[in-house]
Each structure stands twice: as structure tokens, then as C-alpha cells.
Amino acid sequence: MELLEILECSPPLTREPLDAEQAAGVARVFKALGDPVRLRILSIVASRAGGEVCVCDVTGAFELSQPTISHHLKVLKEVGLLAAERRASWVYYRLVPETLGELSALLTPPATAPAVPQ
Amino acid sequence: MELLEILECSPPLTREPLDAEQAAGVARVFKALGDPVRLRILSIVASRAGGEVCVCDVTGAFELSQPTISHHLKVLKEVGLLAAERRASWVYYRLVPETLGELSALLTPPATAPAVPQ
DNA sequence: TAGTTATTTCGATGAATGTCTATACGGAGA
DNA sequence: TCTCCGTATAGACATTCATCGAAATAACTA
Numbered sequence: 542m543e544l545l546e547i548l549e550c551s552p553p554l555t556r557e558p559l560d561a562e563q564a565a566g567v568a569r570v571f572k573a574l575g576d577p578v579r580l581r582i583l584s585i586v587a588s589r590a591g592g593e594v595c596v597c598d599v600t601g602a603f604e605l606s607q608p609t610i611s612h613h614l615k616v617l618k619e620v621g622l623l624a625a626e627r628r629a630s631w632v633y634y635r636l637v638p639e640t641l642g643e644l645s646a647l648l649t650p651p652a653t654a655p656a657v658p659q
Numbered sequence: 660m661e662l663l664e665i666l667e668c669s670p671p672l673t674r675e676p677l678d679a680e681q682a683a684g685v686a687r688v689f690k691a692l693g694d695p696v697r698l699r700i701l702s703i704v705a706s707r708a709g710g711e712v713c714v715c716d717v718t719g720a721f722e723l724s725q726p727t728i729s730h731h732l733k734v735l736k737e738v739g740l741l742a743a744e745r746r747a748s749w750v751y752y753r754l755v756p757e758t759l760g761e762l763s764a765l766l767t768p769p770a771t772a773p774a775v776p777q
Numbered sequence: 778t779a780g781t782t783a784t785t786t787c788g789a790t791g792a793a794t795g796t797c798t799a800t801a802c803g804g805a806g807a
Numbered sequence: 808t809c810t811c812c813g814t815a816t817a818g819a820c821a822t823t824c825a826t827c828g829a830a831a832t833a834a835c836t837a
Contacts, residue, residue: 554698554759555705558720564695564702571698575690576795577682580672584682587673587769596814602676609796611815630804630813638768641672648763650756651705694825714784727826729785748783748834779837786831794823801816807809 544570544621548643555651570644573620578603579613583622586636593633662688662739666761673769688762691738696721697731701740704754711751 547566551559559567574580585602586594600610614634617623621640626633665684669677677685692698703720704712718728732752735741739758744751 554702555754555756557706558702559699561695561699564698568693568695568698571689572693575686575693577679577686578795580682580686580689581677581679584672584676588675600814605795606797607814608798608816612795615815627803627814632814636673636769638673641766642768645763645766645768648759648766650760650763651754696825723825724827725783726785726787726828730825733785745784745833750784781836782834784831784833787829789827791826792824795821797818797820799817799819802814804813805811807811 545637545640545643548621548640548647551643551647553647553649555649567647570620570622570640573616573622576613578605578609579617582610582613583617583636586623586634587641593635595631595633597631599634663758663761666739666758666765669761669765671765671767673767685765688738688740688758691734691740694731694734696723696727697735700728700731701735701754704741704752705759711753713749713751715749717752 544566547563548570551563551567574583581602582599585599596607596611596614599614600607603610614623614625618625618634621637623634624637626635662684665681666688669681669685692701699720700717703717714725714729714732717732718725721728732741732743736743736752739755741752742755744753
């Protein structure tokens, strides 16, 4: 079963308890977000105006080896948060907004939650 | 710096890249969500009508040792997703909706575009 | 005060993870 | 074809993590 499907049929946490299968799938995605480097990579890709970044752009933003960055990009791709496309020698990564949206919906707080002040 | 403060001053991933400190704080919370058992625990607490669950209620829902459940509850409490209160012999956990809301906002997809521009 | 129940902390262990170096792959051009 | 450049994979290593059983703490009851 695809991860995005699992996200789509998982109710918000505040609605009803997740079953074991749903929890396992959702946890894989959150685990991918549970690393500072991956979060920064994701935010770099997600906030890029054109929607795409080259691997070399990401590598330049960290003092980590190129294979390490490649590893993190792979993790983000495997859970459906990023998609990759090769053009000539360069590989471009872009955000998959649907996955991000499903995650956001999953964490929607209960309706009784107070609004953000100001 | 409190974790909730870090969440509050971290822009949505699609707005601008996170700095190292923000990423470190946010990653701690997502890492806590990156375990299937903790996700299920959180959904049990969050979806409970009364808003509170006793530890024994949670323990009964899993085939894990009671100390293991206690450990997961502690992790969720440390990142500000749950709060605990002791009354008599029992400890009751409840959701902290503000933290959940900040996370949800952080993952808000770009413009929640209803239609894809051709 | 002792005894019972609920929960947390402690110490250990096997598995998973982030990072590195070295190497392989894939495409472009000479 | 060969070589260069950008990227991915493989293997190794140290660290972190989930889980357990045992022991400690907290609070009620007799």
C-alpha cells in the first residue's frame, strides 16, 4: 500500500485512534521529518520559488558530505515528501504538496482549540 | 528555549528555510511522532471525548510492558504534545492542542491550491 | 506502621540511524 | 571510445533508540 494512500485514509489524530497499520505508515513519514538536516532540506525545497532545487544547491547549504545529503534526499523521496527528476547530469527535487497537506490535516487540532493570538 | 516557542516562531516549511536552531527544535517534536506506538498513544489521548486518559487505559490498548508505555508517554510529554497530572494514585494525560496546531501550521502546503495552474 | 496498587526510573541489549570514505553509475562532450 | 562532472550506492563505524525486567517512588488503605 502506498504511503500517500495510508495518509489519505488516516483520520485526524483528534478524531479517532489510529490502527496499527495506519500508525506504522504515518510514523514512517514523521520519522523522515524527525531529523534537523532533513527538515532544513525540505524547507529549502518547499520554499524555493521555482519549486525545484538541484542537488548541488542543497549540498552547498550544509557542511555535510555529498553522499550524506543524497541519503537524506532519498529518505524524503521514499516517504513521498519529495519527487526527483533527472535532466541531463543534474537531478532536481521538488515538493509533493499533497503529502504535506495530508500530514497537516492529520495534525489538525480539535475545533475547541483557541485561535492563534493576534 | 521552550519547544513551543520554537514552534511558534518557525515559519511554515513552504514559506522560507528553517535555520539550524528551529530545525533542531522542530525535529525533536517530529521525532517523537516518528514511532507507531507513540502515534497510536497520541491518537488515543487526542480522540478521547473527556480529554483525559489514565495510563492504565493506554497500557491496556497495547501488548507492551507498562514501563515501555510510560517511556513513550514521557517522550510525548517532553516535547509538549501531552501534559500530565497526578490525581490520587493515577496519572492522567491530556493533549496540548496548541502544540498540535503549531505543527499542523508548519506543514501547511503552499496556498492549498485548489486548482493546478495549467 | 505495614501492605497494596499505580507509575516511574534504572540498567541492559539488540536494532536502527546518521555520518563518513570509497566506489559505482549516468550523461555530456572531446 | 575515453574522460569529466554530478549524483547515487555500498560498507563501516559510532551513536541513538525501543524494549524489557527489576527496582524505586507515590499514594491510598487498613
